Amino acid sequence: xxxxxxxxxxxxxxxxxxxxxxxxxxxxxxxxxxxxxxxxxxxxxxxxxxxxxxxxxxxxxxxxxxxxxxxxxxxxxxxxxxxxxxxxxxxxxxxxxxxxxxxxxxxxxxxxxxxxxxxxxxxxxxxxxxxxxxxxxxxxxxxxxxxxxxxxxxxxxxxxxxxxxxxxxxxxxxxxxxxxxxxxxxxxxxxxxxxxxxxxxxxxxxxxxxxxxxxxxxxxxxxxxxxxxxxxxxxxxxxxxxxxxxxxxxxxxxxxxxxxxxxxxxxxxxxxxxxxxxxxxxxxxxxxxxxxxxxxxxxxxxxxxxxxxxxxxxxxxxxxxxxxxxxxxxxxxxxxxxxxxxxxxxxxxxxxxxxxxxxxxxxxxxxxxxxxxxxxxxxxxxxxxxxxxxxxxxxxxxxxxxxxxxxxxxxxxxxxxxxxxxxxxxxxxxxxxxxxxxxxxxxxxxxxxxxxxxxxxxxxxxxxxxxxxxxxxxxxxxxxxxxxxxxxxxxxxxxxxxxxxx
Amino acid sequence: xxxxxxxxxxxxxxxxxxxxxxxxxxxxxxxxxxxxxxxxxxxxxxxxxxxxxxxxxxxxxxxxxxxxxxxxxxxxxxxxxxxxxxxxxxxxxxxxxxxxxxxxxxxxxxxxxxxxxxxxxxxxxxxxxxxxxxxxxxxxxxxxxxxxxxxxxxxxxxxxxxxxxxxxxxxxxxxxxxxxxxxxxxxxxxxxxxxxxxxxxxxxxxxxxxxxxxxxxxxxxxxxxxxxxxxxxxxxxxxxxxxxxxxxxxxxxxxxxxxxxxxxxxxxxxxxxxxxxxxxxxxxxxxxxxxxxxxxxxxxxxxxxxxxxxxxxxxxxxxxxxxxxxxxxxxxxxxxxxxxxxxxxxxxxx
Ligand SMILES: Nc1ncnc2c1ncn2[C@@H]1O[C@H](COP(=O)(O)OP(=O)(O)OP(=O)(O)O)[C@@H](O)[C@H]1O
Ligand SMILES: [Mg+2]
Numbered sequence: 001x002x003x004x005x006x007x008x009x010x011x012x013x014x015x016x017x018x019x020x021x022x023x024x025x026x027x028x029x030x031x032x033x034x035x036x037x038x039x040x041x042x043x044x045x046x047x048x049x050x051x052x053x054x055x056x057x058x059x060x061x062x063x064x065x066x067x068x069x070x071x072x073x074x075x076x077x078x079x080x081x082x083x084x085x086x087x088x089x090x091x092x093x094x095x096x097x098x099x100x101x102x103x104x105x106x107x108x109x110x111x112x113x114x115x116x117x118x119x120x121x122x123x124x125x126x127x128x129x130x131x132x133x134x135x136x137x138x139x140x141x142x143x144x145x146x147x148x149x150x151x152x153x154x155x156x157x158x159x160x161x162x163x164x165x166x167x168x169x170x171x172x173x174x175x176x177x178x179x180x181x182x183x184x185x186x187x188x189x190x191x192x193x194x195x196x197x198x199x200x201x202x203x204x205x206x207x208x209x210x211x212x213x214x215x216x217x218x219x220x221x222x223x224x225x226x227x228x229x230x231x232x233x234x235x236x237x238x239x240x241x242x243x244x245x246x247x248x249x250x251x252x253x254x255x256x257x258x259x260x261x262x263x264x265x266x267x268x269x270x271x272x273x274x275x276x277x278x279x280x281x282x283x284x285x286x287x288x289x290x291x292x293x294x295x296x297x298x299x300x301x302x303x304x305x306x307x308x309x310x311x312x313x314x315x316x317x318x319x320x321x322x323x324x325x326x327x328x329x330x331x332x333x334x335x336x337x338x339x340x341x342x343x344x345x346x347x348x349x350x351x352x353x354x355x356x357x358x359x360x361x362x363x364x365x366x367x368x369x370x371x372x373x374x375x376x377x378x379x380x381x382x383x384x385x386x387x388x389x390x391x392x393x394x395x396x397x398x399x400x401x402x403x404x405x406x407x408x409x410x411x412x413x414x415x416x417x418x419x420x421x422x423x424x425x426x427x428x429x430x431x432x433x434x435x436x437x438x439x440x441x442x443x444x445x446x447x448x449x450x451x452x453x454x455x456x457x458x459x460x461x462x463x464x465x466x467x468x469x470x471x472x473x474x475x476x477x478x479x480x481x482x483x484x485x486x487x488x489x490x491x492x493x494x495x496x497x498x499x500x501x502x
Numbered sequence: 503x504x505x506x507x508x509x510x511x512x513x514x515x516x517x518x519x520x521x522x523x524x525x526x527x528x529x530x531x532x533x534x535x536x537x538x539x540x541x542x543x544x545x546x547x548x549x550x551x552x553x554x555x556x557x558x559x560x561x562x563x564x565x566x567x568x569x570x571x572x573x574x575x576x577x578x579x580x581x582x583x584x585x586x587x588x589x590x591x592x593x594x595x596x597x598x599x600x601x602x603x604x605x606x607x608x609x610x611x612x613x614x615x616x617x618x619x620x621x622x623x624x625x626x627x628x629x630x631x632x633x634x635x636x637x638x639x640x641x642x643x644x645x646x647x648x649x650x651x652x653x654x655x656x657x658x659x660x661x662x663x664x665x666x667x668x669x670x671x672x673x674x675x676x677x678x679x680x681x682x683x684x685x686x687x688x689x690x691x692x693x694x695x696x697x698x699x700x701x702x703x704x705x706x707x708x709x710x711x712x713x714x715x716x717x718x719x720x721x722x723x724x725x726x727x728x729x730x731x732x733x734x735x736x737x738x739x740x741x742x743x744x745x746x747x748x749x750x751x752x753x754x755x756x757x758x759x760x761x762x763x764x765x766x767x768x769x770x771x772x773x774x775x776x777x778x779x780x781x782x783x784x785x786x787x788x789x790x791x792x793x794x795x796x797x798x799x800x801x802x803x804x805x806x807x808x809x810x811x812x813x814x815x816x817x818x819x820x821x822x823x824x825x826x827x828x829x830x831x832x833x834x835x836x837x838x839x840x841x842x843x844x845x846x847x848x849x850x851x852x
Contacts, residue, residue, distance in 0.1 A: 306728065326728050326729075328730070330730065331730075343722075344728040345725070345728070346722075347718055347725050347726075348721075348722070349721050354714070358725065358729045359729040359730060361714050362711040362714075362715075367711050370710050370711055370712065371709055372709050372710060372714060374709070
C-alpha cells in the first residue's frame with residue numbers, strides 16, 4: 001500500500017519553542033492513525049503544516065506522492081484532503097448552511113442556490129447523525145454545535161484523506177460514537193484518517209496505528225493491539241498516570257450555593273431550565289449529569305450571571321447573587337471555568353500574565369488603586385505557570401500562541417487559584433491531556449477539601465462519576481434525581497439521563 | 503519589549519513610508535520634475551534648520567493630539583473617524599473663550615480657554631460614543647456624519663453669529679493676549695505638552711486599570727463582560743477622551759498658532775491623525791514620529807513647490823499612499839506581521 005500522506009523530517013520552531021523536531025509520520029489508504037501527545041506536544045502544528053497554515057522550517061510533506069510546498073494552503077485541499085481544525089475556521093456572522101458550503105457552493109447561474117445548499121446540509125446532517133440547525137447563525141451557537149459544523153464541512157466533500165484535530169473534545173458521547181463509526185466506515189472504503197485526540201478510549205476503539213509525540217518529537221509508535229490505555233498514557237507523559245481519581249471522603253458542611261426555583265430561557269427563548277432547585281454544600285462536589293441540551297449550559301450561565309434569569313434566585317452563603325452581572329457574582333466568591341474558553345475565558349492577544357488576572361486585575365494585590373502592580377502580576381503568572389504546568393516559553397507569550405490544552409490550563413489556573421467559596425466548572429478538562437486531567441481533578445478535589453462548594457458540569461459521564469460526591473441528573477431543564485456517589489452506578493445514571501425512571 | 507519584537511512591530515510602518523516615497527518619486531518624475539531635488543528640498547526645509555524644525559514641530563503638535571485621539575479609539579476597538587469634527591469643535595470653543603471672556607489673568611484665562619476646547623471636543627466624541635453604546639450605531643457612520651454637521655455649523659457660526667465685526671471672511675475676532683499660548687525658543691510650547699500627553703496616554707494603557715479596561719474591550723468584548731468590564735462605559739470613555747484630546751489639539755491651534763477661529767484653517771488635521779495612528783501601530787508613543795514626519799511634510803510642501811516646481815499636492819498623495827500601504831493586508835502579510843491587520847480590523851468588527 002502506498003502512503004497517502006507522507007510527512008518526512010518536518011521541523012518547525014516558534015519563538016522560544018521547537019514545536020516539531022524532525023517528525024516523520026505517514027498515513028496509508030484505509031488506515032486510521034491516531035496522533036497522541038500531551039498539550040503542546042506539537043500535534044496541531046504538525047497537521048497545520050499539511051494544510052499550509054504553518055510553514056515548516058524544514059522537511060517535506062507529500063500527498064499521494066506529490067510534494068506540497070511549504071505554506072501552500074490550497075495544495076492539500078486540491079489533492080482531496082479534508083481537515084477538521086481544533087480551532088474552528090467558521091465565519092461567525094454566517095449561517096450554518098453558508099459555512100458548510102463555503103468554498104464550494106451549489107450554484108444556479110452565477111448565484112448561490114441556497115435552497116439546494118440547505119437541503120444538502122440537512123441530508124448531510126442526517127447521514128452522519130450530527131444534528132445542526134441549517135439556518136442558525138454560527139456566532140449564536142455553543143461550541144459543541146460549531147464542532148459538528150466543522151466536521152460536516154469536512155465530510156461534505158469526498159475526501160481521500162481526513163485529518164481530524166480533536167474533533168471529539170466537545171461532542172456528546174453519543175455523537176462521539178457516531179463519529180468513530182463514520183471514521184471506521186470511511187477507512188473501510190479506503191479513506192486514510194489522521195486523528196488527534198486526548199481520549200485514550202477512542203484511540204483504543206478505532207486506531208490501526210498510534211503515533212505518540214512528546215516535546216515536539218516522535219516518542220514512539222504502537223497499536224491498540226500491543227498496549228492498553230495505561231500504556232498509552234505512559235508513552236505520552238513519560239511517567240505513570242493515575243487514570244482513576246483518588247479522593248478522600250467529603251465532609252460537607254452548610255449549603256453554600258443554593259439555587260431556588262430557577263427558570264432560564266435558551267437562546268431561542270424556549271424554557272431551558274425549569275424551576276430548578278439545587279444545593280451544593282461547602283466541601284462537596286456535585287456533578288450535573290445529563291445529555292447535552294438539557295439545560296446544563298443555561299443553568300451554569302444563569303448561576304454565573306451571564307444569562308438572564310426568568311424567575312427564581314441563586315444564593316451564595318445565603319446572600320442573593322445579581323442577575324446578568326458576571327463580575328458581581330464573581331466578587332461574591334464564585335469562580336467559573338466557562339465552557340467557551342475562546343469567547344469568555346481568554347483574550348487571545350493578551351499575554352498569559354494578563355489572562356491569569358483577567359477578572360481580578362483591578363483588585364489588590366494586582367492593582368493598588370488605579371495603578372496595576374506589575375511585580376505581583378509577574379509573580380502570580382510565574383507561580384501559576386509552574387504550578388499548573390502551563391507549557392509556554394514565557395509568561396509574556398500571548399494566550400493565542402498556546403496549544404489548546406494549555407489555554408484551558410490558563411483558565412483553570414486563574415479560576416482555581418482564587419480563594420473562592422463556590423467553583424462552577426463547566427467542562428473543566430475539555431481538550432486537556434491525561435496528565436493534566438489528573439492534575440485538574442486533584443485541584444478540584446483540593447478546592448472541595450478547602451471548603452469550597454463545587455458544581456461540576458461535564459459531558460464526560462466518567463468524569464462526573466469519578467469526581468462527584470453527589471450526582472444530580474438533569475433532564476428537560478429539571479434535576480430529576482440526586483444520587484449519592486455510592487448509588488450512582490453508570491447504568492442507572494444513563495437511564496435517568498435518558499428521561500427514564502429508575 | 504525585546505529587540506526582535508521591536509523590529510517586527512515597526513517594520514510595516516517603515517516599509518510603508520519608504521514604499522510611499524518611492525511611488526511618489528515616480529510620480530514626480532512623470533511630472534517632469536526631479537524627485538531627488540524635490541525630496542531634498544522637502545526635508546531640508548522641514549528638518550534642516552532651527553526655524554524649519556520649529557515650524558515642523560508646530561505643525562506636528564495638533565497631529566500628535568489627533569493621532570492620539572484615533573489611537574485611543576483603536577485601542578478600545580473603535581474606529582474614530584470623527585477626530586476632524588472633534589478637533590474643529592475644540593478649536594472653535596477655545597477661540598470663543600479666548601476672545602469673548604475678558605479681564606482674566608493669563609494663568610486663568612488660557613487654561614480656561616483650553617478647557618473649553620477639551621470639553622466641547624469631548625462632547626462631540628461622546629455623541630458618537632453614546633449612539634454606539636446605547637443604540638448600537640457604528641461609530642464610523644456617526645462620526646463621518648458628525649464631521650459634516652460640525653463643519654457646516656462652525657462655518658455658519660464663524661461667518662454670522664460670532665463673526666469679527668466688519669469682516670467679510672468667516673472668522674471670529676482675534677483672541678486676547680491673556681489667552682495666547684506663549685512660545686518657548688520660537689516653538690509653540692504646545693508641542694512639549696503634546697509629547698507629555700502622549701507619554702501619559704501610553705502610561706495609562708501600560709500601567710493602569712483604566713487602560714486595561716479599554717484595551718480588553720477592544721480585544722474581546724465577551725471576555726471583557728465576563729471579567730466585569732462595562733463595554734458601554736469603555737466605549738463612552740474612549741470616545742469622550744479621544745474627542746477631548748482632539749478638542750485640545752484644536753484649542754492649541756487656535757490659541758497658539760492661528761490666534762482666532764477660521765474655518766479654512768485646521769483642515770485635514772483629523773484625517774492625518776488616522777494615518778498617524780495607524781503608522782504608530784496604535785501605540786501612543788508611536789504617534790510622535792509619525793506626527794513629526796507628516797507635520798514636516800505639510801510645513802515644507804510650499805517650499806518644495808518653490809524649489810523643485812512640484813505641486814504641493816504631491817504631499818497629500820504620498821500621505822494617501824502611506825495610509826494605503828500601512829493598512830494594505832498584502833503588505834502586512836508579506837512582512838508576516840499579522841498583528842497590525844488584527845488590530846485595525848477589530849475597529850470594524852461588530
Ligand atoms: N502561532 C504560534 N506562535 C507561537 N508558538 C506557537 C504557535 N502555535 C503553537 N505554538 C507552540 O508550539 C507548541 C506546540 O503547539 P501545538 O498547538 O501544536 O500543540 P498540540 O500538541 O496541538 O497541543 P494541544 O493538545 O493542547 O492542542 C506549543 O508550545 C505552542 O505554545
Ligand atoms: Mg492541538
